[in-house]
Amino acid sequence: MPRYRLWLLTVALWVAGCGGPFPQTTLEPRSDFGSVIDQLFTGIFWWAAGVFLVVETLLVITLIRFRHREGRPAPKPTHGHTLMEIAWTLAPAAILVFVAVPTVRTIFATAGEAPADALKVDVIGHQWWWEFRYRELGLVTANELHVPLGRAVQLSITSADVIHAFWAPPLGGKRDAIPGHVNRIAFRADRVGVYDGQCAEFCGASHANMRLRVVVDSDSGFGRWATVQLAGPAAPAAGTLAERGKAVFARSACIGCHTIQGVSPGVIGPNLTHVGSRATIASGLFPNDSAHLASWIADAPALKPGSLMTRMKPPLKDDDIAALVAYLASLK
Numbered sequence: 001m002p003r004y005r006l007w008l009l010t011v012a013l014w015v016a017g018c019g020g021p022f023p024q025t026t027l028e029p030r031s032d033f034g035s036v037i038d039q040l041f042t043g044i045f046w047w048a049a050g051v052f053l054v055v056e057t058l059l060v061i062t063l064i065r066f067r068h069r070e071g072r073p074a075p076k077p078t079h080g081h082t083l084m085e086i087a088w089t090l091a092p093a094a095i096l097v098f099v100a101v102p103t104v105r106t107i108f109a110t111a112g113e114a115p116a117d118a119l120k121v122d123v124i125g126h127q128w129w130w131e132f133r134y135r136e137l138g139l140v141t142a143n144e145l146h147v148p149l150g151r152a153v154q155l156s157i158t159s160a161d162v163i164h165a166f167w168a169p170p171l172g173g174k175r176d177a178i179p180g181h182v183n184r185i186a187f188r189a190d191r192v193g194v195y196d197g198q199c200a201e202f203c204g205a206s207h208a209n210m211r212l213r214v215v216v217d218s219d220s221g222f223g224r225w226a227t228v229q230l231a232g233p234a235a236p237a238a239g240t241l242a243e244r245g246k247a248v249f250a251r252s253a254c255i256g257c258h259t260i261q262g263v264s265p266g267v268i269g270p271n272l273t274h275v276g277s278r279a280t281i282a283s284g285l286f287p288n289d290s291a292h293l294a295s296w297i298a299d300a301p302a303l304k305p306g307s308l309m310t311r312m313k314p315p316l317k318d319d320d321i322a323a324l325v326a327y328l329a330s331l332k
């Protein structure tokens, strides 16, 4: 390949990184926590850019000015220049102070306790999905965390099995989810929207498939969501496919792992009481539609390696799966 083509390819690949969209960028903060991290990053970035510029300029000047030329004697080395030695010791120390002061201030700001009226949510990492428990509201959901706009939220993060890490980049920093230990993070979301996040600590075969979404609702929107979640599941109308699906659910292995309020008490897998109200299934991997639900029920490990939801033995019949899908979709 001629050299100019290699250059073109390199530049094209480099520029391709500028396209977006960037659903998991930390550079568009959407909470108070995200904003202080962003300000710290931007401040340190400019200090680093200044250091880079000074060092590279000196380097280039030195390379040009003292490069070897025919017949020119070697430049005279300098030894023991006290002023220069003091200067290059003090300058980095001063720069480090300018970096350290805002860093320490930000650490304290983001590690502080949430105000007493904060909405408290327990976040539990599982291989490979997220459980969200709203203790005060008495409701449990999975993979899609709803929070109200402008109100302080405190997440108490732990794990049911191995170490995971909760990370919703526009809203706050990463926090490890460690079994037997609780880590906290507090933030106040400042824009309505749906924000992507994911597990940020390698936790096994489907680590990359352990996604999550944070839905920031308006105050009234959050109230409506909570009311719907608190209500029991809708009972399917008599004679419908969904009603048959409920019967299939009740006599299959599903009940061993999943809770549907008033139907089954399983606690190993995600709570399905209002699974139909969620936008995604399988921890944010797929849209929540009939086709994906059907292939998920038929063979979850094929879609998510290592999934604890194994293929049923004997496998469910296609019409049973269709009935189950209709039932789950009805659980709004």
Ligand code: CUA
Binding pocket: 125, 126, 128, 163, 164, 165, 199, 200, 201, 202, 203, 204, 206, 207, 208, 210
């Ligand atoms: Cu959970 Cu990575």
